[in-house]
Amino acid sequence: MLIRPLAALALVLALAGCTAAPETPLPTPTLTAAPTILNPDLVPMALGVVTGEKAAAESTRLVDALQALIDPATILNVSDQSQLVPNDDDVPGFYGAYRTISLDPEVDALGLSQTIAAVLGQSSWVIQSETNEGGQYLAAISYGPPGNFWFALIGGDVSVSGQSVVTFQLASPDVVA
Numbered sequence: 001m002l003i004r005p006l007a008a009l010a011l012v013l014a015l016a017g018c019t020a021a022p023e024t025p026l027p028t029p030t031l032t033a034a035p036t037i038l039n040p041d042l043v044p045m046a047l048g049v050v051t052g053e054k055a056a057a058e059s060t061r062l063v064d065a066l067q068a069l070i071d072p073a074t075i076l077n078v079s080d081q082s083q084l085v086p087n088d089d090d091v092p093g094f095y096g097a098y099r100t101i102s103l104d105p106e107v108d109a110l111g112l113s114q115t116i117a118a119v120l121g122q123s124s125w126v127i128q129s130e131t132n133e134g135g136q137y138l139a140a141i142s143y144g145p146p147g148n149f150w151f152a153l154i155g156g157d158v159s160v161s162g163q164s165v166v167t168f169q170l171a172s173p174d175v176v177a
Contacts (some may be wrong), residue, residue: 055095056173092174113156135159
């Protein structure tokens with residue numbers, strides 16, 4: 001059921017202007033899927049009881065792994081507005097990672113974001129939908145069994161002349177403790 005993750009994503013988008021969470025040491029990843037996947041660094045770890053701290057650390061590890069797919073020499077700026085989103089009456093709490101990466105204008109952000117989405121698709125994530133029109137690409141992608149459900153949006157934008165941007169938006173499983 002995608003309604004809850006989509007509502008969670010709407011909260012991430014609404015809160016995108018908030019400050020980033022402080023850096024915390026990341027745990028060593030352990031795989032939750034078969035090792036035949038294309039990139040095991042992109043597979044979320046099983047978190048057991050999902051705490052805000054665990055969700056923040058794993059979300060940060062995942063968006064760092066996504067960013068690592070981009071040639072660092074092409075990155076001009078990185079903006080990260082990730083944060084813990086508290087529960088409300090309709091949506092459980094979750095950690096929302098939101099990273100915008102401005103690239104050298106010569107980089108094809110549409111092709112790059114499609115490639116990143118395809119790598120996720122070959123790394124045990126499920127591409128739910130994709131759009132590519134008007135100089136903007138967006139893929140909605142999910143991962144996981146019940147209790148460990150992750151939701152991501154991968155975007156590419158070249159709709160503004162002279163600008164090339166890739167975005168990663170990630171919603172963790174529900175934070176329960």
